[in-house]
Amino acid sequence: MSTQTEAAPAMGATVEMTYREAVNAALDDAMAEDPSVILMGEDVDADGGVFKTNAGLPQKYGRERVMATPICENGFTNVALGMSLTGIRPVVEFMFADFMPTAGDAIVNQLPKYRYMSGGQFSVPVTLRVVSGAGGRFGTQHSATGESWFMAQPGMRVAVAGTPAAAYELLRAAIRNNDPVLVHEHKALYARKGPVTRGAIAEIGKAAILREGTDVTILASLMMVERAMAAADELAGHGVSAEVIDLRWVRPLDMETIGASVAKTGRLVIAEEQWHEGGWGATVISNLTRNGQAWKSVPRAVALYYDTLIPYSPPLEDEMIPSAERIVTAARKSVGQIPA
Amino acid sequence: MSERTAGADRRVAWYRQMVEIRHFEDKVQELFMAGLIQGTTHLCQGQEAVPVGAISAMARGDVQTNTYRGHGEALANGMSPETAFAELMGRTSGCSRGVGGSMHLIDASKGNIGSNAIVGAGAPIAVGAAMGFKLRKEPQVALTFFGDGATNIGTFHEALNMASVWKAPVIFIITNNLYGEYSPVRSTTPIDDLARRADPFAMPGVVVDGQDVEAVHSAVSTAVARARAGEGPSLLEMKTYRYRGHSRSDPAKYRPEGELERWKQRDPIELLGAKLAAEGILSADHQAAIKAEIQAEIDRAAERAAQAPYPTLEETRSYVYAD
Ligand SMILES: Cc1ncc(C[n+]2csc(CCOP(=O)(O)OP(=O)(O)O)c2C)c(N)n1
Numbered sequence: 001m002s003t004q005t006e007a008a009p010a011m012g013a014t015v016e017m018t019y020r021e022a023v024n025a026a027l028d029d030a031m032a033e034d035p036s037v038i039l040m041g042e043d044v045d046a047d048g049g050v051f052k053t054n055a056g057l058p059q060k061y062g063r064e065r066v067m068a069t070p071i072c073e074n075g076f077t078n079v080a081l082g083m084s085l086t087g088i089r090p091v092v093e094f095m096f097a098d099f100m101p102t103a104g105d106a107i108v109n110q111l112p113k114y115r116y117m118s119g120g121q122f123s124v125p126v127t128l129r130v131v132s133g134a135g136g137r138f139g140t141q142h143s144a145t146g147e148s149w150f151m152a153q154p155g156m157r158v159a160v161a162g163t164p165a166a167a168y169e170l171l172r173a174a175i176r177n178n179d180p181v182l183v184h185e186h187k188a189l190y191a192r193k194g195p196v197t198r199g200a201i202a203e204i205g206k207a208a209i210l211r212e213g214t215d216v217t218i219l220a221s222l223m224m225v226e227r228a229m230a231a232a233d234e235l236a237g238h239g240v241s242a243e244v245i246d247l248r249w250v251r252p253l254d255m256e257t258i259g260a261s262v263a264k265t266g267r268l269v270i271a272e273e274q275w276h277e278g279g280w281g282a283t284v285i286s287n288l289t290r291n292g293q294a295w296k297s298v299p300r301a302v303a304l305y306y307d308t309l310i311p312y313s314p315p316l317e318d319e320m321i322p323s324a325e326r327i328v329t330a331a332r333k334s335v336g337q338i339p340a
Numbered sequence: 341m342s343e344r345t346a347g348a349d350r351r352v353a354w355y356r357q358m359v360e361i362r363h364f365e366d367k368v369q370e371l372f373m374a375g376l377i378q379g380t381t382h383l384c385q386g387q388e389a390v391p392v393g394a395i396s397a398m399a400r401g402d403v404q405t406n407t408y409r410g411h412g413e414a415l416a417n418g419m420s421p422e423t424a425f426a427e428l429m430g431r432t433s434g435c436s437r438g439v440g441g442s443m444h445l446i447d448a449s450k451g452n453i454g455s456n457a458i459v460g461a462g463a464p465i466a467v468g469a470a471m472g473f474k475l476r477k478e479p480q481v482a483l484t485f486f487g488d489g490a491t492n493i494g495t496f497h498e499a500l501n502m503a504s505v506w507k508a509p510v511i512f513i514i515t516n517n518l519y520g521e522y523s524p525v526r527s528t529t530p531i532d533d534l535a536r537r538a539d540p541f542a543m544p545g546v547v548v549d550g551q552d553v554e555a556v557h558s559a560v561s562t563a564v565a566r567a568r569a570g571e572g573p574s575l576l577e578m579k580t581y582r583y584r585g586h587s588r589s590d591p592a593k594y595r596p597e598g599e600l601e602r603w604k605q606r607d608p609i610e611l612l613g614a615k616l617a618a619e620g621i622l623s624a625d626h627q628a629a630i631k632a633e634i635q636a637e638i639d640r641a642a643e644r645a646a647q648a649p650y651p652t653l654e655e656t657r658s659y660v661y662a663d
């Protein structure tokens with residue numbers, strides 16, 4: 001991990017690295033490129049941070065730019081906002097997505113509204129890095145993705161990283177952007193490996209088609225992306241051609257890419273690690289319907305998450321999170337291979 | 341110019357500013373009745389010495405955060421009454437282009453970097469602004485204004501804690517007007533002197549006579565010098581009183597009889613006026629002339645503000661995102 005910051009590969013080079021290293025590389029490259037970028041949050045400076053994403057950064061950039069904060073999410077997120085008004089581009093680490101509601105005022109009333117209520121006098125370049133998701137046996141208060149909690153708010157943008165490349169590119173894009181951006185990282189993905197291009201910057205609001213197909217669209221975020229890819233492999237064995245889209249942005253939703261895919265397949269499986277109601281999946285379906293999408297299947301789209309809370313008990317937690325098998329079943333139902 | 345006349349000029353300027361704020365607020369009341377200003381307003385008659393004394397201790401480049409009761413802070417910082425009226429009337433010529441309203445009189449170009457409708461939120465934002473200066477090794481400081489009631493919300497304590505551990509160049513100013521909405525301070529807060537809330541955060545806490553603009557100015561100047569010297573934050577409690585109810589809809593019937601009259605005996609404008617008259621700097625006649633002149637300016641400003649158009653949805657779109 002520490003080698004990451006010592007000998008960074010040249011910009012433009014594509015290298016295999018873990019999702020964790022991709023986050024580290026994005027922070028490192030952003031901080032190297034722009035001296036006004038700082039990282040702040042609880043324990044971000046010690047031992048690489050709680051999820052070891054920050055290794056080497058305090059040594060390289062000093063503890064003024066890798067700044068440990070007291071435990072006060074609302075307070076320090078508002079501090080980040082204040083810093084952004086005097087020339088700093090703060091990246092704020094949220095140790096767990098579950099802690100975001102304690103900063104509800106900063107996230108709902110301050111960051112997205114500060115520019116607006118001044119009549120456009122400010123830009124607020126604050127990035128929130130949010131450690132999200134279940135599967136870690138952390139229990140019900142440390143396992144939320146929270147990815148749709150703040151999607152309904154103009155003034156804010158929300159990204160979800162499903163692969164190492166996305167983790168790098170989305171974070172770079174967020175830090176460069178002059179508005180507040182929430183970037184969700186999934187804690188179960190930190191050890192995953194994949195190709196990352198140093199210097200690549202995600203396009204705001206652009207989803208990624210990871211696999212092309214013609215029978216059914218599988219739309220996924222965060223950890224569901226790799227499960228959707230595994231499901232697509234298995235579906236091919238059943239003669240079902242699945243198109244897999246990594247959502248990447250919850251706000252703004254890339255309805256162009258999603259709409260074109262569903263126009264082609266006429267079928268949609270929503271793979272989300274969150275409750276369906278009030279989430280991006282429901283919003284996608286609403287938008288497609290409003291846009292006059294014609295469907296080939298009933299049910300038109302499938303919610304995979306159960307309507308209960310996330311447990312600690314390991315087997316039960318695993319059951320709660322949508323698996324590749326559940327995605328496969330949903331897709332086969334949509335094409336009529338098995339009864340709905 | 342001798343030091344004495346320089347000092348005299350400054351005190352006359354304070355006098356004028358306080359009169360301007362008083363007449364502005366009275367005019368807001370009038371425009372509200374006329375339907376030109378809608379929604380709600382939180383007026384600050386009686387508290388004028390706090391923003392005037394404090395903001396005159398700022399230097400160019402310093403910043404301040406204000407609250408929904410922030411007309412005084414905006415005007416003391418140099419916003420023109422016309423721009424402020426236009427904002428209250430929802431016109432595109434307002435400081436926040438009419439989308440902000442009474443609670444958001446903001447002018448970043450003058451260091452007025454926010455006026456918050458959420459109790460307590462301005463304090464950590466000011467700490468952040470101050471930390472921005474500190475990280476960039478710039479000499480500026482941040483002031484943050486909030487009420488007595490705000491000292492009970494978490495962000496106040498979080499802000500003081502962070503400011504102290506990081507030695508942020510920030511000055512916390514409590515405008516203790518004895519009430520948070522309809523609640524007397526002692527019914528929500530277990531102590532009388534809120535300046536004591538500095539103690540657990542290891543910073544100076546000072547009780548100040550908030551009716552005396554010179555006392556306010558001097559206390560804030562000391563705190564600003566301390567912050568600029570890298571010695572960290574201070575908490576200043578300004579003891580004052582609001583003459584009107586909390587907001588438009590509040591007749592303030594909960595106040596004990598005689599309280600308002602007692603405070604009016606120490607009206608900040610008259611207190612300074614009496615001193616200036618006694619010292620031969622500004623006679624009673626001069627004071628009356630200043631008031632009449634400012635009243636006419638305020639009336640004209642309101643009239644001009646009302647001529648401006650309302651914003652269109654299209655022009656406000658760029659206020660949502662910078663990119
Ligand atoms: C977080 C929050 N809670 C409640 C309110 C409603 N509210 C507005 S002003 C106010 C009283 C605040 O009192 P104080 O801090 O003393 O300021 P003052 O109004 O006296 O200037 C309340 C409760 C609010 N705006 N924000």
Ligand SMILES: [Mg+2]
Nearest residue numbers: 487488519520
């Ligand atoms: Mg009060």
